[in-house]
Every structure is written in structure tokens, then in C-alpha cells.
Amino acid sequence: MTTLIRALLGATAITLVAGPALGEKLTIATVNNGDMIRMQKLTDDFTSKNPGIELEWVTLEENVLRQRVTTDIATKGGQYDIMTIGTYEAPIWAKQGWLVELDDLGADYDVDDLLPAIRGGLTVDGKLYAAPFYGESSMVMYRKDLMQKANMEMPDAPSWDFIKQAAAAMTDKENEVYGICLRGKAGWGENMAFLSAMANSYGAKWFDMEWKPQFDGDAWKATLTDYLDLMNNYGPPGASNNGFNENLSLFQTGKCGMWIDATVAASFVTNPDDSTVADKVGFALAPDKGLGKRGNWLWAWNLAIPAGSQKTEAAKTFIAWATSKDYLALVAEKEGWANVPPGTRTSLYQNPDYLEAAPFARMTLESINAADPQNPTVDEVPYVGVQFVAIPEFQGLGTAVGQQFSAALAGSVSIDQALQNAQATTERTMKRAGYIK
């Protein structure tokens, strides 16, 4: 018996020693979107350059992924070597000490080439904690033919008043053409992404410098009133259930005059394989109210390494590859410049090949540059984030407030009631969390 135990112990020891020599396997958690799927298909390039590292992908729907990786990192589960996280999580997790600092991604990584707005959102105390894989803002996508028919011309930087006039002029409900399509589905990443960004341009904010909720102010009332006015008069029916995908589908089938949403949608609506209006789409910056802020958001999907990972060096090698200039060139070579992940590097927007292949490139860059997560609102605020507030309580809060605003759109509560409820919910949560007394 002791011989057997000794033999087993010996075998285990040999396996343990021999383990690393067989190569490291990195488990990467990521979201299901076009750019990430393309990266998975190109991993042969990485593994051929780094024969000692194997890659294992876990692709999940965004909300499932968020729940999954948050549980894992908070409990130090160690299931993933690299996590795909948003600009919302990055500063919160970095402050908790949950992420590995990414200050040494190699000599030719050129960290200064990262777009300042995006890099700023991933930096805590001057240190980078996640590397951006693709970035987006929001902008106006509109039908050039319908604008022409209405004898109007879309400026590069429209105001909310102009958007309302254009929506009225383009609406033709008999033929199922609606002047404007906006998000209505409740959720912090759904209608509240749009409405928080819109509110910023109206001079509204989530909290004042003392963390007191601000839904009882005039600015939020003006925001919600104009939003409901636009949607009730010129929006599609049943809009309180519409998120990105529903609006994308409406726009692609020619039912929207304008759509204000993620810049990433530009590549979908101009793709003739899927869109019936591919050659009729124009782009403009998100609208403003003349107060110095535009109603556009800022988001990026980023790669980060959980603290305590045993494979930090290999993980850094991968992140440096996936977010490098060379990776952009690799995608361009294999799939064309239009399919390169946008919104992370300045050099991409100086590349004439890219600018020619992507008609929406200039407007995407200007939209990203117009967003400032460190100073998102007209007045000073204590928080970071344009369409979100980077505090752990925000996911629950944003969704609760989003439900109120979605209900107002559906007509089941009044504007005043929705704002009152939002104020009460937010106050309660902030008191409980100790921000206010």
C-alpha cells in the first residue's frame, strides 16, 4: 500500500513539475459581438507567434458575462486569466485592487496612441488597469433621402430643437416611417444609457457634489418631457420595449428617419447585406442644448487581468497582441479596413485606407472626443462616467430609474410621478449605502 501511495505521490510531483513546460492555457471571458468573434478567429496568428500559450474562449451574452465575471473576481474564483470588462467596471474594480496594472505591455505598444477619452476612463491614479479593445460613442444616424424629401439639411452638430423639427418633418405614420427611434427598454445599459447622456446635455446630473440625487430639478424634467414628446409624437409604437437591437431592426428596414445610438451601429446600417437603406445613411454628432455638453456617451470593451492570476505574463502578452496597432493591421489584411475594431487608437483615424473604407470614421472619432467621462456634465459632479455613475450601486439604481422612465413612455405613470419615484428610490439607496445621511 505504501508503495502505491509513494508511486502516486511521485507521479503527481512529476506532473506538477512537468506542467508548465507543456505550455500555458489562458482562459478568456468575452462578449458576443462582431469584433470579439473576429478576434477569436484570428487567434492562430497569436498562437503561432507565441507557441507556449494556448487560448480557451468563454463567450457569453453581455449581461450573463457581467454577472459571471463579477462573481468570479469578487470571490477570487480564479476561473479566468483575462476578462472583458466595460468602462463601468474598470475604475470600480481597479480601486478595489482587483485588477493587475498594465504598465508594461512592451516597448512597441505605444500606449500614448490610445484615444485620450478612452484611456482616461481606464486609468486610476495615473495607472492603466485595462486595455481598450474597441470603443464607441453615440451619434445621430439619419436617412439622407428622407431629409432631402423634407427639404432639410442635417448639420454636423445639430441641436435638440432641430432634431425635433426634423423628426416632425420625416414622420409618415401611414407608411410606417417614424421620425425618430430611441431606446425605451428599461435598464441601466438600455434606456438609461441614452437618457443619462441626453440629460447631461440638458444640464441635468445624477448627483450634486454632496451625492444628493437631482431628479427633482428642472433639468431632468425638461429632459424627460422632450424625450417623451419626441417619442410619443414621432416614435414607433411600443417603443418602451425597444433596445438597440429592436431599433437597429427598425432602421435597417427603413422605418426610422433618425436613430441616436451607439456608433458601432454605423457599420451595421451601412452594410448592404443586412440593411435596406445602406446607401442612404448620414451621420451627425449627438444633439446639444447649447450648454456646452452633447448627448453622447462613451463606452469601451476592454481586456483586463484579475489580480492574483498565476499567468499574468502570458495574459499581458495576449492583451498586448489583441490591442496593438499590429492587430488592427492584421484584421485589415484578413477582413478589410471596415472591419477593424474602432475607437481605441489615434493612429487608426490618421490612416487614409481606414478613412476611405469607413464613411462613419470621422464622426465616430469626433463623437468619442466630444465625451469626457471625467467631466461629464455641465456642472461639476463627484462621479466619473458619462452615461453611468462609476459606483457599485449604479447597476441596480440605473435599472430602477430606467423602469420608471420606461413606464412613463408606456403611459402608465406621469412625468412628475416617474421623477418623484426616481428621486425617492435613488435617495433611499444612497442613504443605505452611506453616501448621504
Added chain:
Amino acid sequence: MARRVSGRRQLVVTLIAWAIGLAIFFPILWTILTSFKTEAEAIASPPSFLAFEWTLENYAEVNSRSNYPLHFMNSVIISLGSTLLGLLIAIPAAWSMAFVPAKRTKDILMWMLSTKMLPPVGVLIPIYLMFRDFGLLDTRIGLVVVLTLINLPIIVWMLFTYFKEIPGEILEAARMDGASLWDEVVYVLTPMAVPGIASTLLLNVILAWNEAFWTLNLTAAKAAPLTAFIASYSSPEGLFYAKLSAASTLAIAPILILGWFSQKQLVRGLTFGAVK
């Protein structure tokens, strides 16, 4: 003698039954049809029912992107493993509750059922921590254990109601003939309860196959079953309905076929006992 039902009434009842059946099945049918459309056709408005260009490209894409056989095998092992382990525990438990009830047996049954009333996310962190410490994260054995525990109340309840229908005298007779406890359960009770055990098994396999909270939260790459496979095709930013439908069809097909062939047993099992 059975009541005579007029021909017209029978026709009406049959039509209503068909209409309800089709209404219930329609979402599944629509998913299957969408899986053969292109992404553009999947969102076309008005949608086309059958008159579209049928394509297999979604299935080709799904197969090239994901390791379907791995997820399928994980689903099979997890659902069968948890069901068999559950039966192994539940048969003796239900036997004792049905034939030698104690004063608090009813309370114990209610207590078992009450564990199903807690939202699973309420115990996610403690279970996750235990799994982490025991090295069970992303393992099939871990999922077998957790799904067994989750479905055990239902298995015990179902078996309990079947066993209650079996006259205790038969077991007594076996005992008088010299059967030990083991013989009694294995050679007398189990063969008599086979229809009940079979339908419990089927229902539990279906429940375990479709379980999408624990299977998503406790797995990563190695033990992820078909629920994770579907979740990898859903996206809030991008219209991948056709691919998502193809993945869903592939995931539900095995259990749909199993359910189809065993529907007689399943219906009998569900209408037997306490809920008949």
C-alpha cells in the same frame, strides 16, 4: 360506461386542443424556422413564414465557432448524472416517508419543498465560495452535485406520491416471506414503481437539461453545457437572431426528441398521484 360525446362536440374539442397545442409550440417552431433564414430575413417585416430562401449557413457558422459536441456531452453527463444520483438518494427517502411515516414526515416534505422557494441567486456567493475551496468550479462533478440537490425535492415528492399508491400489504407480504429491507426496496417496490420512476427520471432530465442559472454561473470553458452554448450567441448589440436560433435549435433538439418519444410516459407520470 363512458359518456357518449356527439361528433360535433368532439370535433370542437379536438380543434381547441390543436389550437392550444400549436400556440404553445409556436415559439419553438418559429425558432426552428428562423434558424434557416439569413440575418436580414430574420428581422424582415412583415416576416415570411415559409416562403424564404432556406439556408444552412447559420448551422455552419455555429459549428465552426463553437465546440458543440463538448457542450452536448456536458449536458448529457450533467443531466443524467444528477438524475441518477438524485434517484439513488430519493428512492430510499420516499420509501421511508411513504411506508414508515413518522410524526413529522409531512413537515419534512414541506421543508424540502420550501428550499425551492428561495431565489437561487440568494445562495450564489456561498455556493461559489464552497465550489472554489473544493476545486469544483467548472467541473462536471460539481454541477452534478448542485443539480442533484436542487432537483431532489421534486424527485422525492414525485416518488412519494407514486409510492403512496402502492398498497403497503404487498411489502408486508414480502417481509413475511423473509425479504430483507434491501430485497423489499430493490425486488418488490422498485419494479412496481417503474412507471413512476421512469417519468420522474424523464422530467428530471428535462429540468436538469434546461437549468440555466447554476450551469452558467459555475462553469467557464470545460464543463459548460448547452445553456452556455446558447448564451454565447445572444447579444444586446447586434442582430444575430438567425445564429441564436440555430444554436437554440441545436440545444433543444435532443431533449425535444426525447420528450417526443416518451410523451406517453411523461403525461402519465405528471397526471399520476397527488396532482391527478
